Every structure is written in structure tokens, then in C-alpha cells.
Amino acid sequence: MSAMAQSDLVQSDVRVSTFVAVPRKMLIGGQWVEAASGKTFPTYNPATGEALADVAEGDKEDIDRAVRAARQAFPAWSSLPPALRSKMLWRLGDLIEENLEELAQLETLDNGKPLSAARAFDIPFTADHFRYMAGWATKIEGASIPLSLAPGGSFHAYTLREPVGVVGQIVPWNFPLVMAAWKIAPALAAGCTVVLKPAEQTPLTALRLGELIQEAGFPAGVVNIVPGFGETAGAALAAHPDVDKVAFTGSTEVGKLIVQAAAGNLKKVTLELGGKSPNIIFRDADLEQAIPQAAGAIFFNQGEICTAGSRLFVEHAVFDRVVEGVAERAKAIRLGPGMDPETEMGPLVSAEQLTRVCDYLESGLAEGAEAVAGGRKQDGKGYFVEPTVLVNTNPGMKVVREEIFGPVVTVMPFKDADDIAALSNETVYGLAAAVWTRDISKAHRLASALQSGNVWVNCYNAFDNALPFGGYKQSGWGRELGREGVEQYTQTKTVCVKL
Ligand code: NAP
Ligand code: MG
Numbered sequence: 425m426s427a428m429a430q431s432d433l434v435q436s437d438v439r440v441s442t443f444v445a446v447p448r449k450m451l452i453g454g455q456w457v458e459a460a461s462g463k464t465f466p467t468y469n470p471a472t473g474e475a476l477a478d479v480a481e482g483d484k485e486d487i488d489r490a491v492r493a494a495r496q497a498f499p500a501w502s503s504l505p506p507a508l509r510s511k512m513l514w515r516l517g518d519l520i521e522e523n524l525e526e527l528a529q530l531e532t533l534d535n536g537k538p539l540s541a542a543r544a545f546d547i548p549f550t551a552d553h554f555r556y557m558a559g560w561a562t563k564i565e566g567a568s569i570p571l572s573l574a575p576g577g578s579f580h581a582y583t584l585r586e587p588v589g590v591v592g593q594i595v596p597w598n599f600p601l602v603m604a605a606w607k608i609a610p611a612l613a614a615g616c617t618v619v620l621k622p623a624e625q626t627p628l629t630a631l632r633l634g635e636l637i638q639e640a641g642f643p644a645g646v647v648n649i650v651p652g653f654g655e656t657a658g659a660a661l662a663a664h665p666d667v668d669k670v671a672f673t674g675s676t677e678v679g680k681l682i683v684q685a686a687a688g689n690l691k692k693v694t695l696e697l698g699g700k701s702p703n704i705i706f707r708d709a710d711l712e713q714a715i716p717q718a719a720g721a722i723f724f725n726q727g728e729i730c731t732a733g734s735r736l737f738v739e740h741a742v743f744d745r746v747v748e749g750v751a752e753r754a755k756a757i758r759l760g761p762g763m764d765p766e767t768e769m770g771p772l773v774s775a776e777q778l779t780r781v782c783d784y785l786e787s788g789l790a791e792g793a794e795a796v797a798g799g800r801k802q803d804g805k806g807y808f809v810e811p812t813v814l815v816n817t818n819p820g821m822k823v824v825r826e827e828i829f830g831p832v833v834t835v836m837p838f839k840d841a842d843d844i845a846a847l848s849n850e851t852v853y854g855l856a857a858a859v860w861t862r863d864i865s866k867a868h869r870l871a872s873a874l875q876s877g878n879v880w881v882n883c884y885n886a887f888d889n890a891l892p893f894g895g896y897k898q899s900g901w902g903r904e905l906g907r908e909g910v911e912q913y914t915q916t917k918t919v920c921v922k923l
Contacts, residue, residue, distance in 0.1 A: 432469060432533060432763045433476075439526045440533065443632060444477035450486060450651055451634040453493030454644025460485040465653075467627060470536035470771040471761035471806045477534075479627050482652035484660040487619065490648035491666050494590045494617040497645030502587045502615035506561045513558035513612060516640040520551040523636065527629055531601055532762035534628045536770040536807070537725055539762050549887070550605040553905075556889035557609035560910040564614060571920075580921045585914040587615035588692055589668030592661035594654070594682070595630075596674045597623035597773050598728040598829075604630045606904050607671050608637075608647060614913035619648045619667070621658050623674075625773050627651035654678065665689045669913070672696070673730075676827075676853075676898050694902030694912050696730065697895060698827040699855030702848035703733030703884065704870070706841070707741040709860035713882065715749035718833075721858065721884040723757060723811050726772055727831035730899075731856040733884055735824060736835045737844060743837040747796060747815055750835065754797035754811035761806065771807040772830060778807040781830030788814055788823035793834070819850055827853070841866055845873035854896030858884045877903070 433441055447464050449456040463481040468474065482490075501509075520527065527550075528542035537546070566583035593607035604620060611618050622630035634649045650657055658678075662670050662685035669692035672682045676697040686693045703721050705714045721733030738746045760767035772778050782801050789795065798810030809830055817824050817834040824834050838844045848857060857876040859867050871879040877895045880886055887893065887905075894903035902912045 432471060432761060435763055436529045436533065437526050440529045443526075443530065444533070444628070447478040448480065448628065448631045448651075450480045450482050450490075451631070451647070451649040452486065452490045453496070453648065454638070459483070459652075460489070465624065467534055467625065468774070469533050470773050471763070473775065473805050473807070477628060479631070479651045482621070482650035483656040486650050486652070487657055487660040487664060490619040490650050491590060491592075491661075491664050493645035493648050494619050495666055497643060498590055498617045501617055501643060501646050504615075506564070506615075509612060509615065510558045510561035512640050512642055513554050513561060513609060516636060516642075517551045517554035517558065519636045519640055520547060520554065520633075523632075524548070524551075527601060527632060529763070530628050530632060531626075532770070534626045535597060535600055535762075536773055537762050538767045538770050539765065540767075541725065542762070546599060546602050549889075550601045553602070553605045553889050554609050557613040557910060560610070560907070561613040564910065564914060566916070578923045580923055582919050584917040584919065585911070586917055588913050588915055589616060590666065591616045591618055591913065592664060592667040592670040593618055593620045594658050594661060594670070594672045594674065595620070595622055597625040598725060598730075600626035601629040601633060603673050604633060606909070607673075610904070610910040611671075611913045612642070612646065613910050616669075616913050617646050619650060619661060621650050621652060621661055624651070624653050659685060662686055663688055667691055669693070671912075679900070692915075694904075695900040696893075696904060697855075697898060697900045698829075698853055699730045699732070699895065699899050700735055700825070700827050700851045700853045701731055701733050701856040701858070701876070702735045702737055702874070703858045704737045704838075704844055704848060704860065705739065705742065705746055706859075706861040706863070706866065707739040708862045709742075710862065710882070711742065711745065711749070714860040715746055716753060717884050718746065719750045719753035722833040723754065723769055723831050724885060726769055726809075728773060728777070728829055729885070731878070731885055732829070733856075733858060734828060734833055735848075736833050737838050737847065738835060740837045740839060743835075747813065747835050750833070751797040751813045754813050757811045759802060759808055759810065769811060769831065772809055773807070775807060777829070778809065781809050781828055781832065784823055784826070784828045784830070784832060785809075785812065788817065788821060788832075788834075791821045791823070793817045793821065793823060798831070819847070825851070841870065845870060849875045852898045855899035856880070
């Protein structure tokens with residue numbers, strides 16, 4: 425493993441080694457520029473802990489410049505014929521696909537995820553997302569509305585859906601390119617202009633995306649990309665008085681800071697936050713499907729996914745069988761550097777995240793949980809944690825209550841359909857949930873009872889660009905993807921005309 429890790433860059437595509445060889449600048453007003461301060465910061469390869477590239481460190485001054493550029497670009501961009509915006513978005517989707525291998529390797533080196541996953545999921549999904557949103561650019565419509573109350577005479581009333589304006593977008597490190605796409609694509613389809621701040625841990629694919637955005641023909645200033653830290657660049661963007669909306673994906677804790685920062689000019693806010701999603705397996709489920717997919721629900725992307733099926737609930741009668749099956753899967757997962765083609769699960773994104781997850785493991789074991797698979801970090805370099813299955817847990821434990829954002833699942837038995845909804849809803853989060861059963865009435869009844877923005881039945885992490893995605897409770901405000909995703913970048917104007 426370590427030989428491979430050291431040779432990560434040597435093994436990579438020449439376009440990738442060239443890209444990381446020079447300090448990467450930020451994109452403001454169509455120009456690649458250094459930070460006003462001249463500062464840079466390193467991004468790391470989590471498989472080795474070694475520095476991977478230097479990146480311009482944006483802060484308040486750079487955010488100011490980027491917001492000015494986005495404001496300047498807004499009138500022309502928002503009044504462009506929608507078909508032209510659509511064409512550029514589609515072209516960008518094609519360019520992402522053409523550069524799939526380079527983007528996949530860049531994502532793997534920066535984030536740690538297996539190259540196979542970046543190739544099969546992250547990059548194709550990103551390309552498809554731009555093309556899906558390209559379709560919406562020409563379909564954003566108002567309505568003509570008949571009036572009943574207006575006295576005397578006839579009226580013509582209608583609504584216009586207009587772009588919100590300049591939007592600030594702040595994204596996390598777990599799906600760096602996908603998250604950037606989910607933010608940028610609907611905003612551009614709606615006619616907004618953008619300032620994006622990628623996560624400090626994983627800025628590289630967003631910066632490469634900036635080059636492709638230029639190649640696709642988007643005018644200068646329509647998309648500005650300012651890498652930097654959350655407390656400086658991110659906070660300045662969220663608080664900026666000339667930003668009309670802020671869209672954020674990340675932790676619930678930072679989401680609350682975004683809301684406070686946005687209060688100054690009451691900018692619109694949408695939030696995609698954390699989760700502690702219940703995955704519920706009934707005794708009548710197809711266990712051949714449910715067991716491997718329960719493992720996939722928590723171990724996909726190293727567990728660093730907001731929809732991770734981190735609380736697995738299993739009906740008493742099949743509890744032992746499911747625990748055994750998931751544990752067996754966990755033990756069989758090949759942990760290694762993402763660039764190794766054999767790897768099934770990569771390292772966590774950072775030393776900080778490694779510590780966080782290990783602290784949770786310690787706390788769980790100290791409170792009496794038992795690890796039937798994993799339970800430890802891996803020795804040597806890189807930020808590797810074993811896929812972990814915890815039993816003997818109860819709803820009072822930190823590992824059951826809090827989002828771990830790592831490859832750790834707690835498995836708990838339940839009696840029947842009557843107690844499981846309440847047990848599942850016992851969380852401040854409400855992002856995703858899944859139900860495994862052959863009884864369709866039970867499935868639909870539970871789908872209705874679960875306080876969750878997304879419910880999967882007999883599947884898990886079934887995403888589609890056409891399906892609205894977002895959270896109930898403290899998992900967020902608003903929706904991404906689908907029609908709702910693009911509508912969140914518009915506002916409604918009602919026009920009433922006395923004829
Ligand atoms: P995070 O600390 O909340 O960071 C997310 C983004 O916010 C990063 O770009 C970060 O910048 C920035 N940020 C940090 N402090 C800020 C501040 N005071 N003002 C403005 N921006 C600030 O979350 P993370 O640890 O990177 O990501 C993991 C979390 O995200 C998990 O809790 C997970 O559930 C959640 N998540 C949710 C979804 C979803 O769709 N619901 C998707 C993915 C992740 P820096 O990184 O540069 O500091
Ligand atoms: Mg990195």
C-alpha cells in the first residue's frame with residue numbers, strides 16, 4: 425500500500441501532475457489572479473498526508489472583488505436568451521465528460537476517494553447535472569392568473585420568475601465537484617451569477633472546472649471561484665451586503681452561522697446540512713439485497729456523505745443475520761489509496777476528520793458499544809479508518825445521536841412497525857431514510873411517518889438529477905436538484921394590469 429501511496433502522482437495522468445505543479449490561482453471576472461494578500465495555502469493528499477498543490481488563499485478583499493465582478497456580469501447574463509445559457513451549460517457538461525479521467529484523478533488525489541468511484545459516480549453525475557439543468561434554462565415560466573376579488577373592470581395578472589441575482593455558494597469537501605455543480609448549474613440556468621467558495625481541503629476540481637467554464641464560453645464574471653478558508657472567505661461571502669442569496673452545503677453548526685451572517689441584508693438562504701439517517705430492515709425484506717446495500721449505505725465514500733445510513737435498525741428476528749452479513753462485508757472491504765485500482769474504500773479527507781472519527785469510536789466503545797468489525801484507525805501514513813460496525817448501542821450514546829461523517833454504523837434491533845417510526849425520528853436531523861420490506865403498505869405508511877426529506881424503499885442513495893433533494897428539521901432549508909432546485913434561484917414577481 426505505501427509504495428503505491430508514494431507513487432500516487434507518478435501514476436497519475438500527465439495533465440494532473442501538470443495541474444498540481446504550479447500554485448493555482450482564483451477565477452475573478454474572467455481572469456486567473458492571485459489573492460490580494462499574495463497568500464497561498466497547501467492542499468493535501470489524504471492517502472499520504474503529503475502536500476499536493478498550493479492554492480491562492482482568498483479572503484474578504486478577494487470576495488469583494490469577486491462579488492463586484494458577479495454584479496457587473498449579472499445584467500447581461502440574466503437577459504441573455506435562455507437557449508444560449510442552455511447551450512453553454514450543455515457544452516460544459518460535455519467538456520466535463522471529455523475530461524473525465526483528469527477530473528477523476530484530481531478528485532481522488534485531493535479528497536482520497538477511490539478512483540473507481542470518482543470515475544463511475546462523481547464525474548459522470550456532475551456532467552449529467554449540467555446537462556439536466558441546461559434543460560431547465562428554457563423552461564422557467566410564470567403563470568397567467570384569473571382574478572376574482574378585484575372589483576370593477578377586467579384585469580390581466582401574471583407572474584414572472586426572475587433570477588435572484590448574485591449568489592454566494594459555499595461547498596464541502598466530500599463530493600467537491602458534484603457539490604460545486606449542484607450549486608453552479610441551477611444558478612446559471614436561472615440567470616444568476618455566482619461566487620463559489622470550495623472547501624479548503626479540496627479546491628482543485630472546482631478550479632479545473634473554472635477553466636472548463638471559460639472554455640464553454642461563459643462570459644467573464646458569470647462564475648467566480650475563490651478558494652480560501654471558511655472563517656475568512658466563507659464568512660465574508662455569507663455576510664456580503666451585495667450578495668442576494670447564499671447557498672450552503674456543510675455542517676449544521678456552520679449552517680447556523682450562515683443564517684446569522686445572512687441576516688445583515690436578509691439575503692435568501694438555502695442550506696443542505698448534516699444527517700443521521702435511519703436505514704430500517706424488516707424481517708420480510710429481501711436480505712440478499714438489504715444486507716450488502718446496508719453496508720454500501722454507510723461505507724460508500726468512506727461514510728463521508730450526508731445521507732450515510734449511519735443508524736441501522738433491524739427487526740429482532742433477523743438482527744443477528746443482518747449484523748453478521750454487514751460485518752462480513754465491512755471486513756472484506758479493501759482499504760487503500762484511492763489511486764490504487766484495487767481500492768474499495770479510501771482514507772478520510774484530513775487529519776482533523778481522522779481525529780474526529782477516532783474520538784467517536786473511543787467514545788462509543790467507552791460507553792459500552794461493541795465493534796463486531798473494525799473499530800480502529802489503520803497504522804502508518806494516510807488518514808485511514810477501518811469500516812466499523814457497532815452493536816450494543818442505545819439512543820443515548822453520542823455515536824447514535826451525532827453525525828460521525830465516517831465509516832461507522834450503529835446497528836440496533838426493533839420490535840415492530842409501530843415503534844420504529846418514533847425511534848427513527850428521534851434525531852434533530854431529517855435528511856434521508858430507507859425502508860426494506862416486501863410489504864408495500866408498510867413501506868408507504870412508514871415513508872409517510874418518517875420525518876425526512878428523502879425516503880428510499882428497497883434501495884439506498886438512489887440519486888437522480890430530476891429528484892428534489894434536501895432536509896427536514898435541522899438538515900436544511902430548501903431543495904436542490906429537480907425543478908425545485910432551479911426554482912430556488914428565482915423569485916416571483918406578480919404583475920397586475922387594469923385593462
Ligand atoms: P463545514 O465545516 O460546515 O464546511 C463546509 C463549508 O463551509 C466549507 O467550504 C467551509 O470552509 C465553509 N465554512 C466553514 N466555516 C464557515 C463560516 N464561519 N462561514 C462561512 N463558511 C464557512 O463542513 P465540513 O466539515 O467541511 O463537511 C462535512 C459536513 O457537511 C457534515 O456535517 C455533512 O453532513 C455536511 N454535508 C451535508 C450535505 C448535504 O447535502 N446535506 C452534503 C455534504 C456534506 P473550509 O472548509 O474552507 O473551512
Ligand atoms: Mg486535499
